[in-house]
Amino acid sequence: MTRLVTGGAGFVGSHLCDSLLNSGKQVICLDNIGSGQYRNIEHHLDKKEFEFINGDVRDDIGKSLSTESVNPDSIDRIYHLASRASPKDFRSHPIEIATTNSQGTYNIFSFANDVDARVLFASTSEIYGDPEVHPQPEWYAGNVDPRGPRSSYQEGKRLGESLAVSFYKEHGLDVRTARLFNTYGPRMRPNDGRVVPTFMFQAVEGRNLTVYGDGTQTRSLLYIADQIHGLRRLMDATGFAGDVVNIGSTAEITINxxxxxxxxxxGTRSGITYEPLPENGPPRRRPDISKAVRRLGWKPTIDLDYGLDQTLLYFENQMR
Ligand SMILES: NC(=O)c1ccc[n+]([C@@H]2O[C@H](COP(=O)([O-])OP(=O)(O)OC[C@H]3O[C@@H](n4cnc5c(N)ncnc54)[C@H](O)[C@@H]3O)[C@@H](O)[C@H]2O)c1
Known part of the structure; x- marks a missing residue:
C-alpha cells in the first residue's frame, strides 16, 4: 500500500519521504514547489517506489493523481503537510496560505474519505497564538487575533483542525492532528525568516546576528529526526482517530x-544586532508533551548541540 505525502518536497515532508522510503514504503509526493525545493527530493526521483506529482492541494486531488496514472485506491495513508510555514511567507503569501489550509485541507480530507485512507494533518503551535497558558497542553484553545499579521496561517490551521474533527464526527474519517512546534534541521530554506537558518547564515557570512526585541523571548527547538519519529508514531498508533497531539521540544532556550x-x-567574529520585535510574535511557546509521552511513548532524544552541528554542516555544504 502507498503513502501520500502532501508538501513532500518541503523541509519536514522531504525528511518524512526519506524515512518512509527507508522503511520500504511506496511513496507519492504531491507538492507545488511553492516553498519546497526539488533538491530535497531529487535523490529519490529515479526510484520506482517514489512518485513525484507537481500539483496543488487546492486542485482536484483525483485529477492530479491521474496525471501520473496513480490508482487512488492504492493510497492507505496520507500525511497532509502542504502549507507554507515561514513567517516571511505569512506576509508575502497570506491568501495562498489561507486557501491551502482551507480549500486544500478540505480536498485532502474529502479524498481520504473517498478512498478510505487514514490521515495525519500537520497543524502547528501557531494555533495557540500568544498563549496565556504555559506550557501549552492540547486542551488549551489558544489566543489568536483573527486580523493579526500571522492570522492567515493561524486561522487556516485552526480551520484545518476544525475540519479534521468535523470529518471524523460526520464521516468517521480516521484523521489525527499533530501540532508541530518549532522544528529545525537540514533542508530548511536559508532565507525563510526562521531563526536557526537565519542565524547560521548570518554567522557563516560574518554578519551580525539579528535579534528582534531584547532576546529574552524563548523558543523550544526540536531536531527534524525527532519530529519525523513523532509523526510516524502518531500515524501508526491505534486509538487516535479524531485526536490531537503536541509534538515538540520542552527544552526552552532564549533567543540570546x-x-x-x-x-x-x-567560530565567527559576528556580534548581535538588536532590532524592534515584529508585531504579534509570541514571547514564549513550549509544548506540554505529556500526552505524546504517555500515549505514544515518544519524547525528544536529540540534544540541541548535536542538532545544530548537523544543520550547520548542511548549510556549509550548500554554500560550497
Ligand atoms: N517546520 C516547522 O517548524 C513547523 C512547525 C509547525 C508546523 N509545521 C507544519 O509542517 C508542515 C511542513 O512545514 P515545513 O516547515 O516543511 O514547510 P516547507 O515550506 O518547507 O514545506 C511545505 C511544503 O508544502 C508545499 N505546499 C505549500 N502549499 C501547497 C499547495 N497549495 N499545494 C501543494 N503543495 C504545497 C510547499 O511547496 C513545500 O514543499 C506545514 O504544514 C507546517 O504548517 C512546521
Missing part, C-alpha cells in the same frame, strides 16, 4: 542563548 550558541559553533 541561541545566538551565542551559534556564534560559538561557527
Amino acid at each position: 542563548e541561541l545566538a551565542k550558541m551559534i556564534i560559538q559553533l561557527t
